[in-house]
Amino acid sequence: MQGSVRFDNVEKVYGDRVLLSIDTFTVNPGQCILISGDNGSGKTTLLKIMSGLLKPEKATVTKNDVSLPWVKAKSMLQSEMVYLHQTPYMFDTSVFNNVAYGLRATKVPKAQVEEKVWQCLRWARLDHLTPRNAKLLSGGERQRVALTRARIVNPSFLILDEPTANMDRGSRHQTYELIQRLQSEGMSIVISSHDVEFFANIIDFHYFLEAGNLRKIDIGTKQRKHKSSAVVTPFQRKGR
């Protein structure tokens, strides 16, 4: 069973600039956290540190009451957190193979891999793209394939770096819907985005990254709407 992961005294320095100096930050199971902040404030840097992909100068990681320096927690972070880049990397092969990739790296039998991949592609309503070369997909399609590829390995935390940036309205809508469905299934999600209003209905906490530290933003008492079975997107809310 997954537990909370807490990061304390996170420091990242580039040259003579202290980019991050975060006292404490916890990600809890089943929650959706939004991190916003100006361009260059350090959001991507923080998400990569959290995912075990970028070494900070300092950071202590605590899970199940065990505290470790980042270097010793790195492999745990890499296995529990899946980081999705804004323009996800696609292997030069079919969508099916791209989604199967994570499972094929495990000992799951081939027949089960095939079944699971089809199941996930249908879940994401991407089955029509299955034979297409993933490198030739649009940005929105890529993002949805990447979300499906992440879901299939069932990480504890999904770390999404600007998942809807530079997308047209239709792609944003489809990506939002997928994130909302992942969250309603209990997936823990951290999103970095400038688009605070767009994600307002699905987030539990909002932090603003400023001067290297995270400031908690009051999101009021409004109830998250994702718990209802209906998928409500910002477009629908605004009656567009």
Ligand SMILES: Nc1ncnc2c1ncn2[C@@H]1O[C@H](COP(=O)(O)OP(=O)(O)OP(=O)(O)O)[C@@H](O)[C@H]1O
């Ligand atoms: N390897 C590096 N060496 C030096 N500086 C770097 C390096 N990587 C990132 N930076 C700098 O760190 C700062 C934070 O970068 P980061 O990509 O984390 O910002 P961000 O908040 O994600 O920005 P954006 O909203 O544009 O995505 C930027 O000023 C960037 O130029």
Ligand SMILES: [Mg+2]
């Ligand atoms: Mg960034």
